[in-house]
Amino acid sequence: DMSVTSSEKAYRVVLAGDAAVGKSSFLLRLCKNEFRGTTSATLGVDFQMKTLVVDGEPTVLQLWDTAGQERFRSIAKSYFRRADGVLLLYDVTCERSFLNVREWVDMIEDASQEDIPIMLVGNKCDLREQALKDGITCIPTSYGQKLSMTHNSLFCETSAKDGANVIEAVLHLAREVTKHA
Numbered sequence: 001d002m003s004v005t006s007s008e009k010a011y012r013v014v015l016a017g018d019a020a021v022g023k024s025s026f027l028l029r030l031c032k033n034e035f036r037g038t039t040s041a042t043l044g045v046d047f048q049m050k051t052l053v054v055d056g057e058p059t060v061l062q063l064w065d066t067a068g069q070e071r072f073r074s075i076a077k078s079y080f081r082r083a084d085g086v087l088l089l090y091d092v093t094c095e096r097s098f099l100n101v102r103e104w105v106d107m108i109e110d111a112s113q114e115d116i117p118i119m120l121v122g123n124k125c126d127l128r129e130q131a132l133k134d135g136i137t138c139i140p141t142s143y144g145q146k147l148s149m150t151h152n153s154l155f156c157e158t159s160a161k162d163g164a165n166v167i168e169a170v171l172h173l174a175r176e177v178t179k180h181a
């Protein structure tokens with residue numbers, strides 16, 4: 001019955017992670033199938049809707065983009081409080097963003113009442129090969145996997161630029177979120 005389906009609630013998924021890891025780009029790829037080389041810094045919080053078919057069921061996601069900057073942390077926290085799931089991004093070519101994952105997980109767990117599903121996402125994987133050649137410290141896949149296990153979260157690597165794994169990451173999280181709800 002479509003009338004029942006369309007009145008179903010939207011699940012709230014919040015994007016987290018340091019500034020410039022690619023949260024806005026990830027959303028742009030997911031919702032508009034676009035990529036822009038330059039995006040303006042996210043101001044405050046905005047959301048996009050996306051309907052995915054999860055295990056045969058149309059599932060509506062309300063995806064909230066938060067800014068990574070320190071001054072927005074109090075805002076971010078208030079969004080985690082009402083989140084059904086979190087996409088926690090780092091940049092595989094930025095060690096700092098990976099080291100900060102722990103702080104983000106603490107903030108998420110602090111803000112939300114119960115354990116909510118988290119998908120840890122190593123973004124910009126299209127850049128890793130070149131970055132390694134350029135002598136930039138990159139985060140190997142195995143490190144991301146290991147970190148996700150210590151936080152009991154899901155894990156994948158994506159590229160908002162070429163689209164690799166973006167839908168898959170969100171689908172996988174959505175499956176957990178609907179199971180959990």
Ligand code: GDP
Nearest residue numbers: 019020021022023024025037039124159160161
């Ligand atoms: P946010 O601050 O986390 O929302 O990050 P943005 O989406 O604004 O991205 C920061 C910069 O990284 C922008 O110049 C993006 O074009 C670039 N970027 C984002 N995702 C990717 C990616 O997967 N691959 C590459 N090569 N660049 C990316």
